[in-house]
Amino acid sequence: MSAFAAVTTGKGIGAIAVIQLFGDSAEIIIKKIFEPVGKKPLVFKTGEILLGTINTGSETIDQVTLGCEGPGHFAINCHGNPLIVTDIMQLLQDNGAALLTTEEFLAKIFSAEKPSGQIALEAKLALLQAKTIQGTKIIVKQINAGLTKTIEKWLRDINTISLEQIKTGAEQILEDSKIAKLLILGCKIALAGPPNTGKSTLLNFLAGRQKSIVTDIKGTTRDWVSVQCIIGPLHAELIDTAGLDEAFGDTIEKASQQKAFEILDEANLVLLVLDNSQPCNQLDNHLLEKITDKKILTILNKTDLPAKFDINKLPENLTNTVQISAKSGAGIEELLEKIQQACGVVNFDLKTAICFTPRQEKLLKQLKNTRSNQQALSMITELVKGPA
Ligand SMILES: Nc1nc2c(ncn2[C@@H]2O[C@H](COP(=O)(O)OP(=O)(O)OP(=O)(O)O)[C@@H](O)[C@H]2O)c(=O)[nH]1
Ligand SMILES: [Mg+2]
Structure with a gap:
Protein backbone atom coordinates (compact mmCIF):
# COMPACT_ATOMS: atom_id res chain seq x y z
CA MET A 1 0.00 0.00 0.00
CA GLU A 113 -2.34 6.39 -17.02
CA LYS A 114 -0.41 3.89 -19.19
CA PRO A 115 0.54 6.34 -21.93
CA SER A 116 1.28 4.91 -25.34
CA GLY A 117 4.96 4.32 -24.58
CA GLN A 118 7.95 5.78 -22.81
CA ILE A 119 8.37 8.67 -25.27
CA ALA A 120 4.79 9.85 -24.66
CA LEU A 121 5.41 9.71 -20.92
CA GLU A 122 8.67 11.66 -21.21
CA ALA A 123 6.98 14.18 -23.51
CA LYS A 124 4.30 14.93 -20.91
CA LEU A 125 6.98 15.63 -18.33
CA ALA A 126 9.22 17.61 -20.68
CA LEU A 127 6.29 19.90 -21.51
CA LEU A 128 6.54 21.32 -17.98
CA GLN A 129 10.02 22.65 -18.72
CA ALA A 130 9.47 24.14 -22.18
CA LYS A 131 10.21 27.87 -22.36
CA THR A 132 8.26 28.64 -25.54
CA ILE A 133 5.05 27.54 -27.27
CA GLN A 134 7.19 26.50 -30.23
CA GLY A 135 9.12 24.26 -27.82
CA THR A 136 5.95 22.63 -26.47
CA LYS A 137 4.78 21.96 -30.04
CA ILE A 138 8.07 20.26 -30.93
CA ILE A 139 7.76 17.97 -27.90
CA VAL A 140 4.12 17.08 -28.63
CA LYS A 141 5.04 16.23 -32.23
CA GLN A 142 7.51 13.60 -30.99
CA ILE A 143 4.65 11.47 -29.63
CA ASN A 144 2.90 10.64 -32.90
CA ALA A 145 5.40 11.93 -35.45
CA GLY A 146 9.06 12.96 -35.10
CA LEU A 147 11.08 10.59 -32.94
CA THR A 148 8.32 7.98 -32.50
CA LYS A 149 7.70 7.75 -36.25
CA THR A 150 11.41 7.35 -37.02
CA ILE A 151 11.80 4.63 -34.41
CA GLU A 152 8.69 2.80 -35.60
CA LYS A 153 10.09 2.84 -39.14
CA TRP A 154 13.42 1.43 -37.92
CA LEU A 155 11.61 -1.37 -36.09
CA ARG A 156 9.36 -2.14 -39.08
CA ASP A 157 12.30 -2.25 -41.50
CA ILE A 158 14.81 -3.81 -39.12
CA ASN A 159 15.46 -6.79 -41.46
CA THR A 160 15.98 -4.70 -44.59
CA ILE A 161 17.50 -1.44 -43.33
CA SER A 162 21.31 -1.26 -43.15
CA LEU A 163 23.11 -0.55 -39.89
CA GLU A 164 24.73 2.45 -41.59
CA GLN A 165 21.29 3.97 -42.30
CA ILE A 166 20.29 3.63 -38.65
CA LYS A 167 23.58 5.14 -37.46
CA THR A 168 23.28 8.09 -39.86
CA GLY A 169 19.67 8.54 -38.75
CA ALA A 170 20.69 8.62 -35.08
CA GLU A 171 23.41 11.15 -35.89
CA GLN A 172 20.90 13.38 -37.71
CA ILE A 173 18.50 13.25 -34.75
CA LEU A 174 21.29 14.27 -32.38
CA GLU A 175 22.23 17.19 -34.69
CA ASP A 176 18.64 18.43 -35.02
CA SER A 177 18.18 18.07 -31.28
CA LYS A 178 20.81 20.77 -30.69
CA ILE A 179 18.57 23.28 -32.47
CA ALA A 180 15.40 21.95 -30.86
CA LYS A 181 17.02 22.29 -27.44
CA LEU A 182 17.46 26.02 -28.03
CA LEU A 183 13.77 26.29 -28.91
CA ILE A 184 12.61 24.15 -25.98
CA LEU A 185 14.90 25.25 -23.16
CA GLY A 186 15.97 28.68 -24.41
CA CYS A 187 19.39 29.95 -25.40
CA LYS A 188 22.20 31.98 -23.90
CA ILE A 189 23.51 34.80 -26.03
CA ALA A 190 26.64 36.60 -24.81
CA LEU A 191 27.53 40.14 -25.84
CA ALA A 192 31.31 40.31 -25.95
CA GLY A 193 34.03 42.44 -27.46
CA PRO A 194 36.56 45.15 -26.76
CA PRO A 195 35.72 47.92 -24.26
CA ASN A 196 33.52 50.84 -25.30
CA THR A 197 32.11 49.24 -28.47
CA GLY A 198 28.49 49.60 -27.33
CA LYS A 199 27.68 46.19 -25.82
CA SER A 200 25.72 47.65 -22.92
CA THR A 201 23.97 50.16 -25.17
CA LEU A 202 22.84 47.25 -27.35
CA LEU A 203 21.66 45.19 -24.37
CA ASN A 204 19.62 48.17 -23.15
CA PHE A 205 18.12 48.69 -26.58
CA LEU A 206 17.07 45.04 -26.86
CA ALA A 207 15.79 44.99 -23.29
CA GLY A 208 13.78 48.18 -23.88
CA ARG A 209 15.11 49.64 -20.63
CA GLN A 210 18.31 50.91 -19.00
CA LYS A 211 19.47 47.64 -17.46
CA SER A 212 23.21 48.07 -17.99
CA ILE A 213 25.26 51.20 -17.20
CA VAL A 214 26.54 53.03 -20.28
CA THR A 215 29.35 55.63 -20.28
CA ASP A 216 32.06 56.64 -22.69
CA ILE A 217 34.69 55.36 -20.25
CA LYS A 218 36.37 52.08 -21.23
CA GLY A 219 35.69 49.29 -18.74
CA THR A 220 32.30 50.56 -17.58
CA THR A 221 30.74 47.10 -17.34
CA ARG A 222 32.40 44.97 -14.72
CA ASP A 223 29.89 42.52 -13.37
CA TRP A 224 27.80 40.77 -16.00
CA VAL A 225 24.19 41.80 -16.51
CA SER A 226 21.50 39.69 -18.15
CA VAL A 227 17.99 40.15 -19.51
CA GLN A 228 15.43 37.70 -20.82
CA CYS A 229 13.95 38.47 -24.20
CA ILE A 230 12.00 36.84 -26.99
CA ILE A 231 13.68 36.82 -30.41
CA GLY A 232 11.30 35.26 -32.94
CA PRO A 233 10.66 31.73 -31.64
CA LEU A 234 13.59 31.90 -29.21
CA HIS A 235 13.51 32.57 -25.50
CA ALA A 236 16.92 34.16 -25.04
CA GLU A 237 18.98 35.16 -22.06
CA LEU A 238 21.13 38.06 -23.28
CA ILE A 239 24.25 38.55 -21.22
CA ASP A 240 26.33 41.72 -21.25
CA THR A 241 29.96 41.17 -20.29
CA ALA A 242 32.96 43.30 -19.42
CA GLY A 243 34.95 44.66 -22.36
CA LEU A 244 37.86 42.35 -23.16
CA ASP A 245 41.23 43.97 -23.59
CA GLU A 246 44.63 42.59 -22.59
CA ALA A 247 45.88 46.13 -21.91
CA PHE A 248 43.55 46.29 -18.91
CA GLY A 249 45.09 45.47 -15.65
CA ASP A 250 43.67 46.01 -12.14
CA THR A 251 42.46 43.10 -10.05
CA ILE A 252 38.77 43.89 -10.47
CA GLU A 253 39.13 44.25 -14.24
CA LYS A 254 40.98 40.93 -14.44
CA ALA A 255 38.23 39.26 -12.41
CA SER A 256 35.49 40.72 -14.60
CA GLN A 257 37.30 39.63 -17.74
CA GLN A 258 37.71 36.13 -16.29
CA LYS A 259 33.95 36.04 -15.63
CA ALA A 260 33.31 37.26 -19.18
CA PHE A 261 35.33 34.33 -20.56
CA GLU A 262 33.34 31.88 -18.42
CA ILE A 263 30.11 33.32 -19.82
CA LEU A 264 31.47 33.02 -23.36
CA ASP A 265 32.20 29.33 -22.70
CA GLU A 266 28.58 28.62 -21.79
CA ALA A 267 26.96 30.76 -24.49
CA ASN A 268 25.10 29.16 -27.40
CA LEU A 269 25.83 32.23 -29.52
CA VAL A 270 28.36 35.04 -29.15
CA LEU A 271 27.52 38.51 -30.42
CA LEU A 272 30.95 39.99 -30.98
CA VAL A 273 30.39 43.74 -30.80
CA LEU A 274 33.00 45.86 -32.61
CA ASP A 275 33.16 49.61 -33.15
CA ASN A 276 32.68 50.45 -36.83
CA SER A 277 34.02 53.98 -36.22
CA GLN A 278 37.42 52.62 -35.08
CA PRO A 279 40.18 50.79 -37.00
CA CYS A 280 40.50 46.98 -37.05
CA ASN A 281 43.26 46.80 -34.42
CA GLN A 282 40.60 46.77 -31.69
CA LEU A 283 40.41 42.95 -32.02
CA ASP A 284 42.16 41.30 -29.13
CA ASN A 285 43.99 38.01 -29.87
CA HIS A 286 43.19 36.50 -26.52
CA LEU A 287 39.47 37.05 -27.17
CA LEU A 288 39.75 35.60 -30.67
CA GLU A 289 41.41 32.46 -29.30
CA LYS A 290 38.66 32.02 -26.71
CA ILE A 291 35.85 32.07 -29.24
CA THR A 292 37.33 29.95 -32.03
CA ASP A 293 34.87 27.07 -31.38
CA LYS A 294 31.81 29.26 -30.85
CA LYS A 295 28.93 30.28 -33.07
CA ILE A 296 29.69 33.96 -33.68
CA LEU A 297 27.75 36.82 -35.16
CA THR A 298 29.94 39.90 -35.62
CA ILE A 299 28.19 43.21 -34.98
CA LEU A 300 29.70 46.37 -36.41
CA ASN A 301 28.20 49.04 -34.17
CA LYS A 302 28.09 52.84 -34.35
CA THR A 303 27.24 52.98 -38.05
CA ASP A 304 25.83 56.47 -37.39
CA LEU A 305 29.49 57.64 -37.15
CA PRO A 306 31.99 57.79 -40.06
CA ALA A 307 33.30 54.27 -40.78
CA LYS A 308 36.95 53.40 -40.11
CA PHE A 309 36.66 49.63 -39.87
CA ASP A 310 37.77 47.52 -42.83
CA ILE A 311 35.38 44.56 -42.93
CA ASN A 312 37.70 42.70 -45.34
CA LYS A 313 40.29 42.36 -42.59
CA LEU A 314 38.04 40.19 -40.43
CA PRO A 315 39.25 36.61 -39.89
CA GLU A 316 37.28 33.86 -41.65
CA ASN A 317 35.22 32.81 -38.59
CA LEU A 318 33.99 36.38 -38.01
CA THR A 319 32.64 37.11 -41.46
CA ASN A 320 28.98 36.62 -40.56
CA THR A 321 28.38 40.32 -39.91
CA VAL A 322 25.60 42.79 -39.33
CA GLN A 323 25.88 46.56 -39.19
CA ILE A 324 23.89 48.44 -36.59
CA SER A 325 23.68 51.57 -34.52
CA ALA A 326 22.70 50.58 -30.99
CA LYS A 327 22.14 54.26 -30.30
CA SER A 328 19.56 54.88 -33.05
CA GLY A 329 18.28 51.33 -33.52
CA ALA A 330 19.30 51.19 -37.19
CA GLY A 331 19.90 47.59 -38.34
CA ILE A 332 18.29 45.96 -35.28
CA GLU A 333 15.64 44.12 -37.34
CA GLU A 334 18.39 42.56 -39.45
CA LEU A 335 20.31 41.70 -36.29
CA LEU A 336 17.30 39.83 -34.84
CA GLU A 337 16.88 37.91 -38.12
CA LYS A 338 20.56 36.99 -38.17
CA ILE A 339 20.47 35.78 -34.56
CA GLN A 340 17.68 33.35 -35.50
CA GLN A 341 19.59 32.23 -38.59
CA ALA A 342 22.79 31.72 -36.61
CA CYS A 343 20.88 29.55 -34.11
CA GLY A 344 19.42 27.53 -37.00
CA VAL A 345 15.82 28.05 -35.85
CA VAL A 346 14.43 29.75 -38.95
CA ASN A 347 11.78 27.48 -40.55
CA PHE A 348 12.64 24.62 -38.19
CA ASP A 349 10.09 21.90 -38.98
CA LEU A 350 8.29 21.04 -35.73
CA LYS A 351 7.88 17.42 -36.86
CA THR A 352 11.65 16.90 -37.16
CA ALA A 353 12.68 13.85 -35.14
CA ILE A 354 14.57 15.03 -32.08
CA CYS A 355 15.44 13.72 -28.64
CA PHE A 356 14.48 15.75 -25.60
CA THR A 357 15.65 13.84 -22.52
CA PRO A 358 19.13 12.77 -21.35
CA ARG A 359 17.95 9.11 -21.54
CA GLN A 360 17.01 9.43 -25.20
CA GLU A 361 20.22 11.31 -25.99
CA LYS A 362 22.37 8.67 -24.32
CA LEU A 363 20.68 5.84 -26.24
CA LEU A 364 20.96 7.67 -29.57
CA LYS A 365 24.67 8.29 -28.96
CA GLN A 366 25.11 4.57 -28.28
CA LEU A 367 23.10 3.78 -31.40
CA LYS A 368 25.33 6.06 -33.47
CA ASN A 369 28.33 3.97 -32.43
CA THR A 370 26.74 0.53 -32.45
CA ARG A 371 28.42 -2.35 -34.29
CA SER A 372 25.67 -4.87 -34.91
CA ASN A 373 22.03 -4.98 -35.94
CA GLN A 374 21.28 -7.00 -32.82
CA GLN A 375 22.72 -4.29 -30.55
CA ALA A 376 20.89 -1.64 -32.57
CA LEU A 377 17.60 -3.48 -32.17
CA SER A 378 17.91 -3.69 -28.39
CA MET A 379 18.77 0.06 -28.19
CA ILE A 380 15.85 1.05 -30.40
CA THR A 381 13.51 -1.15 -28.35
CA GLU A 382 14.75 0.45 -25.15
CA LEU A 383 14.30 3.89 -26.68
CA VAL A 384 10.63 3.24 -27.34
CA LYS A 385 9.74 1.09 -24.33
CA GLY A 386 12.04 2.38 -21.60
CA PRO A 387 14.40 0.23 -19.53
CA ALA A 388 13.33 -3.44 -19.27
N1 LIG B 1 27.47 57.18 -31.86
C1 LIG B 1 27.23 56.04 -31.23
N2 LIG B 1 27.65 55.86 -29.98
C2 LIG B 1 27.38 54.68 -29.35
C3 LIG B 1 26.65 53.66 -30.00
N3 LIG B 1 26.56 52.62 -29.13
C4 LIG B 1 27.19 52.99 -28.00
N4 LIG B 1 27.68 54.24 -28.12
C5 LIG B 1 28.45 55.01 -27.14
O1 LIG B 1 29.67 54.34 -26.89
C6 LIG B 1 30.05 54.51 -25.52
C7 LIG B 1 30.27 53.16 -24.89
O2 LIG B 1 29.04 52.47 -24.84
P1 LIG B 1 28.81 51.23 -23.88
O3 LIG B 1 27.49 50.66 -24.25
O4 LIG B 1 29.01 51.59 -22.46
O5 LIG B 1 30.00 50.30 -24.37
P2 LIG B 1 30.46 48.90 -23.77
O6 LIG B 1 30.89 48.06 -24.92
O7 LIG B 1 29.40 48.32 -22.91
O8 LIG B 1 31.70 49.31 -22.91
P3 LIG B 1 32.43 48.53 -21.70
O9 LIG B 1 31.40 48.18 -20.69
O10 LIG B 1 33.41 49.49 -21.21
O11 LIG B 1 33.08 47.33 -22.29
C8 LIG B 1 28.92 55.33 -24.88
O12 LIG B 1 29.29 56.67 -24.87
C9 LIG B 1 27.75 55.10 -25.80
O13 LIG B 1 26.80 56.15 -25.78
C10 LIG B 1 26.19 53.87 -31.33
O14 LIG B 1 25.55 53.05 -31.97
N5 LIG B 1 26.52 55.09 -31.90
MG1 LIG C 1 29.39 47.83 -20.96
Missing part, protein backbone atom coordinates in the same frame (compact mmCIF):
# COMPACT_ATOMS: atom_id res chain seq x y z
CA SER A 2 1.42 3.38 -0.92
CA ALA A 3 0.43 6.98 -1.51
CA PHE A 4 2.27 9.97 -2.94
CA ALA A 5 1.59 13.65 -2.35
CA ALA A 6 2.85 16.83 -4.00
CA VAL A 7 2.01 20.51 -4.17
CA THR A 8 1.10 20.93 -7.83
CA THR A 9 0.62 24.70 -7.87
CA GLY A 10 3.56 27.14 -8.03
CA LYS A 11 5.67 28.04 -5.02
CA GLY A 12 4.83 31.14 -2.98
CA ILE A 13 1.71 32.91 -1.80
CA GLY A 14 -1.51 32.45 -3.78
CA ALA A 15 -5.27 32.59 -3.23
CA ILE A 16 -5.33 28.80 -3.38
CA ALA A 17 -2.85 25.97 -3.56
CA VAL A 18 -3.46 22.48 -4.86
CA ILE A 19 -2.07 19.40 -3.15
CA GLN A 20 -2.55 16.13 -4.96
CA LEU A 21 -2.60 12.70 -3.39
CA PHE A 22 -2.40 9.50 -5.37
CA GLY A 23 -2.00 5.79 -4.71
CA ASP A 24 -3.51 2.62 -3.24
CA SER A 25 -3.82 4.07 0.24
CA ALA A 26 -4.87 7.60 -0.82
CA GLU A 27 -8.53 6.96 -0.01
CA ILE A 28 -7.73 5.57 3.45
CA ILE A 29 -5.60 8.65 4.23
CA ILE A 30 -8.30 11.06 3.00
CA LYS A 31 -10.90 9.31 5.16
CA LYS A 32 -8.67 9.91 8.20
CA ILE A 33 -7.97 13.60 7.63
CA PHE A 34 -10.93 15.00 5.66
CA GLU A 35 -14.31 15.74 7.20
CA PRO A 36 -17.10 16.81 4.83
CA VAL A 37 -19.35 19.71 5.75
CA GLY A 38 -22.54 18.40 7.33
CA LYS A 39 -20.77 15.17 8.37
CA LYS A 40 -22.31 13.27 5.47
CA PRO A 41 -20.97 9.75 4.91
CA LEU A 42 -17.93 9.95 2.67
CA VAL A 43 -18.52 8.58 -0.82
CA PHE A 44 -15.97 9.38 -3.50
CA LYS A 45 -17.25 9.65 -7.05
CA THR A 46 -14.84 10.58 -9.83
CA GLY A 47 -15.47 14.15 -10.94
CA GLU A 48 -17.14 15.22 -7.69
CA ILE A 49 -16.00 18.09 -5.50
CA LEU A 50 -16.65 17.98 -1.76
CA LEU A 51 -16.45 20.86 0.72
CA GLY A 52 -14.96 20.07 4.11
CA THR A 53 -12.08 20.50 6.53
CA ILE A 54 -8.63 18.97 6.91
CA ASN A 55 -8.08 17.90 10.51
CA THR A 56 -5.19 16.55 12.53
CA GLY A 57 -7.56 14.81 14.95
CA SER A 58 -7.23 17.48 17.61
CA GLU A 59 -7.55 20.57 15.40
CA THR A 60 -8.66 21.84 12.01
CA ILE A 61 -5.92 23.03 9.67
CA ASP A 62 -8.01 24.50 6.85
CA GLN A 63 -11.32 24.49 5.05
CA VAL A 64 -10.82 22.98 1.62
CA THR A 65 -12.56 21.56 -1.39
CA LEU A 66 -11.63 18.00 -2.24
CA GLY A 67 -11.65 17.01 -5.89
CA CYS A 68 -12.09 13.30 -6.64
CA GLU A 69 -9.91 13.04 -9.73
CA GLY A 70 -10.18 9.28 -10.19
CA PRO A 71 -9.75 6.06 -8.22
CA GLY A 72 -7.13 6.72 -5.54
CA HIS A 73 -6.46 10.24 -6.83
CA PHE A 74 -7.50 13.39 -4.95
CA ALA A 75 -6.87 17.13 -5.28
CA ILE A 76 -7.01 19.12 -2.07
CA ASN A 77 -7.68 22.78 -2.92
CA CYS A 78 -6.61 24.61 0.21
CA HIS A 79 -5.85 28.24 1.03
CA GLY A 80 -2.61 29.39 -0.56
CA ASN A 81 -0.68 30.47 2.55
CA PRO A 82 2.56 28.43 2.39
CA LEU A 83 2.28 27.71 6.15
CA ILE A 84 -1.10 26.00 5.64
CA VAL A 85 0.28 24.07 2.67
CA THR A 86 3.26 22.89 4.76
CA ASP A 87 0.95 21.77 7.61
CA ILE A 88 -1.23 19.73 5.26
CA MET A 89 1.80 18.16 3.59
CA GLN A 90 3.18 17.26 7.03
CA LEU A 91 -0.16 15.68 7.98
CA LEU A 92 -0.18 13.64 4.76
CA GLN A 93 3.35 12.46 5.49
CA ASP A 94 2.42 11.56 9.08
CA ASN A 95 -0.35 9.43 7.63
CA GLY A 96 2.00 7.52 5.36
CA ALA A 97 2.15 9.50 2.11
CA ALA A 98 5.55 9.96 0.48
CA LEU A 99 6.14 13.61 -0.41
CA LEU A 100 7.30 14.22 -3.98
CA THR A 101 8.19 17.16 -6.20
CA THR A 102 5.59 18.17 -8.80
CA GLU A 103 7.63 16.49 -11.56
CA GLU A 104 8.05 13.25 -9.61
CA PHE A 105 4.36 13.21 -8.80
CA LEU A 106 3.27 13.82 -12.38
CA ALA A 107 5.62 11.06 -13.53
CA LYS A 108 3.74 8.65 -11.22
CA ILE A 109 0.35 9.83 -12.51
CA PHE A 110 1.39 9.71 -16.15
CA SER A 111 2.87 6.20 -15.84
CA ALA A 112 -0.30 4.99 -14.12
